[in-house]
Amino acid sequence: MAFAKVALVVVSVLLICVVLLQSGRSAGLSGAITGGSDQAANRRPKGTDSFLAKVTVVIAVLFFIVTLGIAYLNAHPGVHL
Template sequence: MVLAAKIVLVVLCALLVLVILLQSGRSAGLSGVIAGGSNQISNRRSKGMDSFLGKVTVVIAILFFLISMAIAVLYHYHKM
């Protein structure tokens, strides 16, 4: 059971990294401050895709946390 949870945790970890890397940045950094954000108008990504990736990130992060806690509980009861 612990092995299956560990495998699921590794898959969730890889998916979380992938989904985070697919998201567009929230700010343009120092160049956005200097230019006043004028390049954001012409360089927009689809709002629907960013919204979807944000929701998927939250779901995967919650699953990652829950599986991590389950593994910790399983180890705690296994040692007793």
């Protein structure tokens, strides 16, 4: 159980770091006020943005798997993995 909790903390920190490394979709607050949909509609991630987007998905899936595992272990205290 302790290993799963440590793994959750590590995966959480990795997820935060990868999200913070990504570039924004619009130019700050002005994109939110004016909508910004005309610029972001046809934009496809390139280079490191594409790589970071894929890594984010993988780490997010890992985060949910570890979280569900911890929830299962808390619901079934007699189970030891």
